[in-house]
Amino acid sequence: MSQATREELEDLPPSAKLVLKVLEYKGSLTQKEIIEESMLSARTVRYALERLEEIGVVDEDIYFADARQNLYEVTEVPSPHGAETDGGEEPCCSD
Numbered sequence: 001m002s003q004a005t006r007e008e009l010e011d012l013p014p015s016a017k018l019v020l021k022v023l024e025y026k027g028s029l030t031q032k033e034i035i036e037e038s039m040l041s042a043r044t045v046r047y048a049l050e051r052l053e054e055i056g057v058v059d060e061d062i063y064f065a066d067a068r069q070n071l072y073e074v075t076e077v078p079s080p081h082g083a084e085t086d087g088g089e090e091p092c093c094s095d
Helices: 006-010 013-028 031-038 043-055
Strands: 058-062 070-073
Touching: 013 031, 013 043, 013 058, 013 070, 031 043, 031 070, 043 058
Parallel strands: none
Antiparallel strands: 058 070
């Protein structure tokens, strides 16, 4: 899976962005739970999940409580402004 770029995230339909936010706030959910939380149609949620999986921000896994369903979770939380950080800290003050 590839990491999503800022442009790929901006190009998503509003429904896919909503599904991504629901997963970010609620954590791992089944498709049925996403439908309930987002109040979108089943077809719209399926399409949104396909788009999110294509760009690599959502992963599908087996839901062990009910093997007929899948569990979806965010694999990469995109930064709000697309900024990349190197993890290093800069000094706050100079002497």
